[in-house]
Amino acid sequence: MRGVRPALAPLLAVGVAGTTLIAQPGAPLPFTVPAWAFPTQRASGPTPPPDSVALLRVPNSSRFYTRTQIANGFDIPDWFPGQHPPMPASVQYGVRPDGRACGFCHLPDGQGRPENGTLAGLPVDYTVRQMRAFRTGERTSANPATPTGPMHTVAKGFTNENEVRAAARYFARLRLTRRNVIREVRDVPKTRIAGLLYAYDGEGTEPIAGRLIEVPESLERHELRDPWVRYVTYVPTGSVSRGRVLATRGPAGAATACATCHGPQLLGVGEIPPIAGRSPSMMLRQLINFRTRARQDSTAAPMYAVTDALSLDDMVALSAYVGSLPPSARRAPSTATRK
Numbered sequence: 001m002r003g004v005r006p007a008l009a010p011l012l013a014v015g016v017a018g019t020t021l022i023a024q025p026g027a028p029l030p031f032t033v034p035a036w037a038f039p040t041q042r043a044s045g046p047t048p049p050p051d052s053v054a055l056l057r058v059p060n061s062s063r064f065y066t067r068t069q070i071a072n073g074f075d076i077p078d079w080f081p082g083q084h085p086p087m088p089a090s091v092q093y094g095v096r097p098d099g100r101a102c103g104f105c106h107l108p109d110g111q112g113r114p115e116n117g118t119l120a121g122l123p124v125d126y127t128v129r130q131m132r133a134f135r136t137g138e139r140t141s142a143n144p145a146t147p148t149g150p151m152h153t154v155a156k157g158f159t160n161e162n163e164v165r166a167a168a169r170y171f172a173r174l175r176l177t178r179r180n181v182i183r184e185v186r187d188v189p190k191t192r193i194a195g196l197l198y199a200y201d202g203e204g205t206e207p208i209a210g211r212l213i214e215v216p217e218s219l220e221r222h223e224l225r226d227p228w229v230r231y232v233t234y235v236p237t238g239s240v241s242r243g244r245v246l247a248t249r250g251p252a253g254a255a256t257a258c259a260t261c262h263g264p265q266l267l268g269v270g271e272i273p274p275i276a277g278r279s280p281s282m283m284l285r286q287l288i289n290f291r292t293r294a295r296q297d298s299t300a301a302p303m304y305a306v307t308d309a310l311s312l313d314d315m316v317a318l319s320a321y322v323g324s325l326p327p328s329a330r331r332a333p334s335t336a337t338r339k
């Protein structure tokens, strides 16, 4: 990365004059944060306590939990204990009163959910640094209403850095597997906001109108924290190929081609995180967060030159493209002969 930064320096200076919509210095062109990319539904009154009697399960799990157990951020449900190594305490139990367990939101196998993101396979130092950035407020969200709030509370709740590091090491060893499908459409099924993401809303469609809408195939399974529920991402027709061209050429020349820093298959290099196969709506929010300087941690700057050169449509296309890639390295073809 050190070799790349000087090449980017001139790009960072482009077009500072004329900024109207963004208050932060150094942001070159006006950019309007699209509200649709940050779905948030505020509770419209006190929520009733979850049911503590009925035993529920998800497909293929042999375990049963009540809704009270599923909503417990300090001893989290684990539907498939055989599918991941034993969790460290920070991932399973967290730290009371504010440090809810990482696995509560990001799931025990680190596959995450669109509103919080995958942690499986993230570099240890990246995770530790982001936790620090959430704690200090260097990392926020372009839309203050969502969805960094929970992460700020959690990051402040984890005051012992060793606990964060134990969690980071655990997640770094896990492998991300595909949980999402990309669908290019002119019209998207009708959706509504359910918590911090979209959910299907009855029959009928409406124009996609430049948006990227990620929806769980089953909201019920999402809410039960089933790590195997699939997510469908609807994007405008042509997004994936448009994203591929942008990613390959680089939005502002070769130095900004995604592979320059994220590696040839966009699976990350050193401390630079992987982006291939991750939740497209999460990736889109992060591009917007860099673009608006809501992410200001010590290593965010290389992404400013990249995102300053992107329109919202470009960001949608790139998020769809990177989301469509395999999330972990394909095994090298076996040379062993079959018996």
Ligand code: HEC
Binding pocket: 090, 091, 099, 100, 101, 102, 103, 104, 105, 106, 115, 116, 117, 118, 119, 126, 127, 128, 130, 131, 140, 141, 147, 148, 150, 151, 154, 158, 164, 167, 168, 273, 285
């Ligand atoms: C209450 C839910 C919740 C818990 C518990 C939680 N997180 Fe998060 N986390 C979030 C949300 C929401 C985001 C997305 C923030 C954003 O989009 O800016 C996030 C984002 C992150 C990111 C950024 C990922 C990226 O790709 O940049 C990291 C790293 C992270 N969390 C680590 C952790 C660790 C480690 C723990 C446990 C010590 C933890 N989180 C516990 C909700 C949670």
Ligand code: HEC
Binding pocket: 004, 008, 246, 247, 250, 251, 255, 256, 257, 258, 259, 260, 261, 262, 272, 273, 274, 275, 283, 284, 286, 287, 295, 297, 299, 300, 302, 303, 306, 318, 322
């Ligand atoms: C000059 C190096 C560089 C280039 C080129 C680059 N990135 Fe990045 N990217 C980074 C670094 C470094 C980070 C981590 C930022 C941080 O630590 O805050 C990052 C983070 C990201 C993230 C946030 C990931 C997360 O887990 O939150 C996304 C999304 C992203 N890049 C997408 C892209 C795309 C798409 C391209 C190509 C159009 C691209 N990047 C090109 C260096 C680069």
